[in-house]
Amino acid sequence: MEYEPPSISGSPTPVEIMDWISEMEMMFESHDCGNKQRIVLAVKLLKSVLLSWWKLVVDTMPKGEASKMSWEAFLVQLKMQYYSEHDLLEIKNEFQNLKKVRMSIIEYAVSFTEKMKVDPYLVLTELSKVNEFANGLPTKFGLMVKQATTLKLAILASKIAETQIREKGLERADVEKKISKSGSKVFGRGGGEARWCEKCKKKQYGKCSEEVTCYKCVKTGHYTNECTSSKRVCNGCNEEGHIANDCSKKKEAARPNIPSRPKARAFQMTLEAARDEADVASGTLLVNGLPTNILFDSGANYSFISHKFGGRLAFPVDKLNNALIVEFSSDKFIPVSDCIKNIIIGLNENKFHEELLPIELNSFNILLGMDWLSPNDTEILCKK
Structure with a gap:
């Protein structure tokens, strides 16, 4: 079947121009038209006002230039004529x-x-x-x-x-159609077919009334909107006077079992204050060859190193398997998740290899607590 080229006439809109161009380019591709053939064929399809426009374009061009015009240049001229700014x-x-x-x-x-x-x-x-x-x-x-x-x-x-x-x-419509045809036998108390209940020996719409619990009075046998009781009962502890959201017993039971935090009451202690305490002692010892102020505190159950002194040792900082929540003597709590290993403390010609927790200390570089004092059978003799 021979293809009939599209003609264009009158005063076409920009969209009509674009439609015509698209059809023309499809025809050019199917017939493998060259540039010169495109212009010749396009001009033959211009009618009335459009043809007059093209003759005007040719008259304003130098002789012979119109025949050399490319398809792209032709489109530029066409769009300039029929595409206004508006x-x-x-x-x-x-x-x-x-x-x-x-x-x-x-x-x-x-x-x-x-x-x-x-x-x-x-x-x-x-x-x-x-x-x-x-x-x-x-x-x-x-x-x-x-x-x-x-x-x-x-x-x-x-x-x-x-x-x-x-x-x-379509699937949803099909399902709804099937549901409507089935009669919807058990969808709620207000409609459908009643079923015989072996438990209460009665016909029921939906759930058996003995299986239903009222959330207002916490009794079975009726729904909340059918309840005649004026009292509010907690369905958490079954006591009157409050609801589950305000139940202190429920909140207490839901509270997680948080392990006790390690003590560290000496963290803010100064050298002068340490001298007045009965269960602490202090001194200067060599730690990895550096003279260091150390506090021995039986009131703390972990051993710590100050951030500043830890930085001087230049050892890598490792992560604890389980982070600690440390309590200061000022009732402040901070998390500790790091540790520094390979710390060597020299005492009475003995060397102790330790793992300490980096934390902010005031007057001491290291604090040794019960995790160090107890294994080493250390006693603090305050009178000496």
């Missing part, structure tokens, strides 16, 4: 506000591409085309479409999404 502005606004609404994906895609072709500067990149196309779709389409890398893929993804949404709608 037309372009109107199409731009329509394009930016274009929404699918009740259109099918095919109809929306055609409208989108038509308006986009009128002004190629509306969307300069492929990703911006995808984004604009997705913005005009309902939210349920958006995520799948925005993952596309080209407009062609975005249109394909939206077609797939449209099919899936339609099929889900």
